[in-house]
Amino acid sequence: MKPYPLLFQPEMKERVWGGRALEQFGLELPDGPIGEGWMIGDHPNGTTKVANGEWAGLGLDQIREQYGREIFGSKGFSEKNGRFPLLIKLLDCQDDLSVQVHPNDHYERLPEGELGKTEMWYVLDAKPGAKIIYGLNEGVTREQLAEAIAQNRVLDCLREISVEPGDSFYIPAGTVHALGAGILVAEIQQNSDSTYRLYDYNRMGLDGKPRELHIEDSLNVIAYEGSGATYMKTDLAAANQWLALAESPFFITEKGQVDRPWKLHTNGDSFVIHIICDGTGELSWADGTIAVKRGECYLIPANLGQYTLSGSMTVLRSYLP
Structure with missing residues (x-):
């Protein structure tokens, strides 16, 4: 079968901090x-199914099993568990x-077969005054952080940053972080669902019970001497050129503005994964053309070869180093 750009039916996750903002992308949301x-x-906690073309209905795990080497590429598997190496999300933080x-x-x-989690955020939208937590204050040690947790003053140890649409944050494993209210982000990450909660504002979960914290694991994995986290504004100097946002051992992510056909x-x-951040356009290859729009995420097979983006839109491009 000839390769083509793959669009998937998203797996929606109910979260106590979530809302309904993903509906603005034309996505169908369950209640809550x-x-x-x-x-x-392609994870035990959520596997997306192809929504377009001849492979519609196949899960990404089935694509991996049947056509993995051709579609994913020679680098396109986790060395640890053999799965697709990345997980692509849109997050609505109300x-x-x-x-x-x-x-x-x-x-x-x-857990057996689980990966660590290095990730990055690209801010699609943010309400005025929105903030994130991004790392520890300078000089904070494990002992100082443990004492602050015991005294319920952990927020005194954390670095807070204001965010705007277009900001990009690279978050290597070991970086303490938290998205704040009023932020919509695209997240590119290792294919992992491993999260250790350090603090949760004494909040109740969806079941009405206090949410579990993971203090010992958190203290064990924090990079107290610095994780290599970086952030940047992403204004583009020109169209049809890539701006590097994150370069990690697990993925490279770049941003570009399409305003004329881009081969x-x-x-x-x-x-290659393309996330359409804003605007509309077309994705063309040797055997077809599809219309693309804001909020869509496409998996471009490694064996597709030449393709063209056209229209007027901002896109992210992610691939393996």
Whole structure:
């Protein structure tokens, strides 16, 4: 079967901090506060199914099993568990998220087959005054943080940053972080659902019970000497050029503005993921053309070869290093 750009039916996740903002992308949401749309996923906690073309109805796990090497590329598998290596999400934060940290691949208390979690955020929208927590204040040690937790003053140890649409944050494993209320983000991450909560504002979960904290694991995996986290404004100097947002051992993510036909290509090493951040346009390849719009996330097969983006839109491009 000839390869083509794959669009998936998202897996929606109810979260105590979520809302209904993902409806603005034309997505169908179940009832309740929806915090996460898993747009491209191959994980035991959520596997997306193809929504377009001849492979419609196949899960990403089935694509992996039947056509993985051709579609994902020679680098396109996790060395640890053999799965698709990335998880692509849209997050709607109507309330503050828990203060959390993620382990790396080598943490000995990870569940069998689970990966660590290095990720990045691209801010699609943010209400005036919206903020995130992004790392510890300078000089905070494990002992000082543990004492602050015991005394219920952990927020005194955390760095807070105001955010605007277009901001980009790279969040390596070991970075303490939390999205704040009023923020909509695209998230590119390792294919992992490993999160350790450090603090959750004494909040009740969807079941009416206090949400679980993971203090010991959090203290174990935090990078107290710095994780390599970076953030940036992403104003583009010109159209049809890529601006590097994140370069990690697990993914590279770039931003570009399409305003005229832009010829691109894949090779056999890696798939490419495009997230349409705003605007509309078309994605064309040798065998077809599809209309694309804001909020859609496409998996471009490693063996597709040449393709073209056209129209007027801002896109993210992610691939494996």
